[in-house]
Amino acid sequence: MALIFHFHPLSSFCHKALIALNELEVEADRRFLDLGDEAQRADFLARWPTGKMPLLIDDGRVVPETSIIIEYLARHHARPGQTLIPLDADAALEVRLMDRLLDLYVMLPMQAIVGDRLREEEDRDPFTVERSRDTLAMAYGMLEGKLADRAWMAGAAFSMADCAAAPSLFYATTIVPFTAEHPRLAAYFARLMQRPSVARTLDEARPYFQFYPYREGLPAQFRPA
Structure with missing residues (x-):
């Protein structure tokens, strides 16, 4: 299953993770999240009760919080040698x-x-x-x-x-x-x-x-x- 990235295009925290996706050249299904839509909101809260964006889904695994998302991407999906966290x-x-x-x-x-x-x-x-x-x-x-x-x-x-x-x-x-x-x-x-x-x-x-x-x-x- 492809990576799924739930985001809103005006959110600064979503931009933070999007920059990492772009920098690491990681492909993901980028899904616009409209929390004003009752069905979308209910589905999102069922996955992550805080309701905070962005949210990464990797084959059913829920990865929240921008810094965690970035480290997860760098560790599990970046090409060898690519990282946003130094090894030192x-x-x-x-x-x-x-x-x-x-x-x-x-x-x-x-x-x-x-x-x-x-x-x-x-x-x-x-x-x-x-x-x-x-x-x-x-x-x-x-x-x-x-x-x-x-x-x-x-x-x-x-x-x-x-x-x-x-x-x-x-x-x-x-x-x-x-x-x-x-x-x-x-x-x-x-x-x-x-x-x-x-x-x-x-x-x-x-x-x-x-x-x-x-x-x-x-x-x-x-x-x-």
């Missing part, structure tokens, strides 16, 4: 550290801000939004320092950390742009956007960016006409 133990720890930092301090606060804009005006939470903006600014400074001596997020090679960085920074910069204090981070982000695995993921998502609530902040080539 210390290098692998750095990749996992940067992956977690990006998920926790860029991806999640970005999602909190986007989610707040989707609420009705009376239900919005300015305190959480401001705190999330502060977290993004802190994270940018931290990443700027980390990039002082490396080409990619966790070292000399593209890794799982870069799979996390691409979508988290892509969306986060529509809310809190880089400043003059982040030249290395801005240069790194430009390299990310040119990576074929990242470019393919964003290009396939392009038709859906019209539904993104901060679409006015997207890079010019991705803004809806």
